[in-house]
Amino acid sequence: MSTDADRDEARALETIRAAFDGGVRLFDTARAYGVDGADEGHNERLVARALSGREGGRVVTKCGMRREGWIPDGRASTIARDAAASAIALGRPLDVLLLHAPDPRTPLVTSVRALDRARKDGVARSIGVSNVSRKQLEEIATVARVDVVEIALGAYDDAAVRGGVVAWCAERGVELLAHSPLGGPARAPRLARDVRLRALAERAGATAHELVLAYLLAVHPSIMLLVGARRANAAASAVAAARIALDDELLFALDARFPGLALLRRPPPRPPETSTREVVILMGIPGAGKSTAAKAYVDRGHVRLNRDTVGGTLAGIAKRLDEVLRKGATGVVLDNTYVSRASRSEVVRIAHTHGAHVRCVHFDTPPHEAQRNVVSRMLERHGALLGPKEIASLSKRDPTALGPNALRRLLGELEAPAPEEGFASVDVVTFTRRHDPRATARGAAIALDAIARRAGDGYALAADARAIFDDLPAGSRALVFGWIPDASPALVASTTALLREAHGAELALCTHLAGPPLCWCRPPLPGLWLAFARAHGLDARASVLVGTGASHASMARALEMTYLERPLTGASSPPRTA
Numbered sequence: 060m061s062t063d064a065d066r067d068e069a070r071a072l073e074t075i076r077a078a079f080d081g082g083v084r085l086f087d088t089a090r091a092y093g094v095d096g097a098d099e100g101h102n103e104r105l106v107a108r109a110l111s112g113r114e115g116g117r118v119v120t121k122c123g124m125r126r127e128g129w130i131p132d133g134r135a136s137t138i139a140r141d142a143a144a145s146a147i148a149l150g151r152p153l154d155v156l157l158l159h160a161p162d163p164r165t166p167l168v169t170s171v172r173a174l175d176r177a178r179k180d181g182v183a184r185s186i187g188v189s190n191v192s193r194k195q196l197e198e199i200a201t202v203a204r205v206d207v208v209e210i211a212l213g214a215y216d217d218a219a220v221r222g223g224v225v226a227w228c229a230e231r232g233v234e235l236l237a238h239s240p241l242g243g244p245a246r247a248p249r250l251a252r253d254v255r256l257r258a259l260a261e262r263a264g265a266t267a268h269e270l271v272l273a274y275l276l277a278v279h280p281s282i283m284l285l286v287g288a289r290r291a292n293a294a295a296s297a298v299a300a301a302r303i304a305l306d307d308e309l310l311f312a313l314d315a316r317f318p319g320l321a322l323l324r325r326p327p328p329r330p331p332e333t334s335t336r337e338v339v340i341l342m343g344i345p346g347a348g349k350s351t352a353a354k355a356y357v358d359r360g361h362v363r364l365n366r367d368t369v370g371g372t373l374a375g376i377a378k379r380l381d382e383v384l385r386k387g388a389t390g391v392v393l394d395n396t397y398v399s400r401a402s403r404s405e406v407v408r409i410a411h412t413h414g415a416h417v418r419c420v421h422f423d424t425p426p427h428e429a430q431r432n433v434v435s436r437m438l439e440r441h442g443a444l445l446g447p448k449e450i451a452s453l454s455k456r457d458p459t460a461l462g463p464n465a466l467r468r469l470l471g472e473l474e475a476p477a478p479e480e481g482f483a484s485v486d487v488v489t490f491t492r493r494h495d496p497r498a499t500a501r502g503a504a505i506a507l508d509a510i511a512r513r514a515g516d517g518y519a520l521a522a523d524a525r526a527i528f529d530d531l532p533a534g535s536r537a538l539v540f541g542w543i544p545d546a547s548p549a550l551v552a553s554t555t556a557l558l559r560e561a562h563g564a565e566l567a568l569c570t571h572l573a574g575p576p577l578c579w580c581r582p583p584l585p586g587l588w589l590a591f592a593r594a595h596g597l598d599a600r601a602s603v604l605v606g607t608g609a610s611h612a613s614m615a616r617a618l619e620m621t622y623l624e625r626p627l628t629g630a631s632s633p634p635r636t637a
Contacts, residue, residue: 061102075109077291103148124159133162133170156183213240217319221404272300336415342397343422346432427617447577502597507541583614
């Protein structure tokens, strides 16, 4: 209604009023809903005009989103400013104020505390969040009570069910609002072309869209639908859906069409205690030891389903699981990441449908160990560190081409498994590093800025650089490492020659551009050292890292190296050039 350049305000007002007159009392808007950044608050003002003189309407608005580029901004100052502006636009205290989406640059608890302050100050009667996971809800609950949660839930989106968000809200009496129940403007038309849905809709005397809405209302009493409507007749159709009565035959048919949603209405019963069929989920970050453990299950007769070997997606693996259980398999092991509850849910559903118990083994790996594992797998497969372009090109089909951003997302999405997901048992295997017995030599990693400084078009060594090299453990092979964004080949060559001629050291530089790291070679990420150590058979535990601050100290701890602190090389250190 407000974000389109060709918007029609008269039609929008007519649609909102038709919805109200038809019985709708909940209206969803947002501070960011406008054609651009200068148009913020347009939809709020539109809703206020449409509902003027109509009592009983309740308005949900959202804050913390920049219209230009739809970029989340969850800073406390932004939320306070948005809340105050929304109250002015709507002409009253806010009924419900939601965080539009988590801001990855701002701690979620910071944003929620700002919402809580708006509630305490009387700017908003109720507060909540939108587009969050169960893990995030549990984090939020440690700092404030949320009254409302808004998530995508509908014909194309059942992750909130499979991920436990709906159950979390229902257990705590938190109001649940389901946006995009028909999939949004781009996907909703496909429902009307679905032959199976159209046949069921004809039996119900409804349209396919109305049937889906009626089914969603029947799935769970806690769900409140937020239906997008741009015309009065669309609003009337949504209202009509609430009056459709679905008999058991229709409900069962819709359960089969939407199995993820059906988990709320009719979850499959747990298998009997006497069942001898077993599905084992081995979950965790790549490189944690899942593949090794899976081989032991295969040796005992389990069928193995793994994306690295059979390809495809986790959804495809779930279909393969259904097939092998249908053919009579009594034991299946799945060793994939399965970091989220939603990704594990389909495995549990299918296994229970076939009367199989599900055991989960969580290979728990600290982030710094996960980084080492990912880099080691990359070096083992490719023989060298991959650059950003290579990672982007290979990552979708090669599990060893995982980049730092992808690993960070996996770690952020990681939800520890719990018996309530339907598991017969949950075991945790704590990661223990197995060191290569062939790697016994000593080495040293020296930060470039600990021994040199920029001098014109190149680098100059500090006066005491020789002493640093002389103090290294005897026999240590030295690597000088650093990050020089967009360094020219001439600069790299001159610095390499300087270090080799002066001290016989190797130079390894990350020259990739600034911004979030897209490669493993940018310090303090461990890629440069791990590649060097692998090439020369070095044992990190017998090696030292010479650095200039906290990030280098953290790098040394993660790599199990001895750390030596050095101040940043500056102008006060008389340079010695080679």
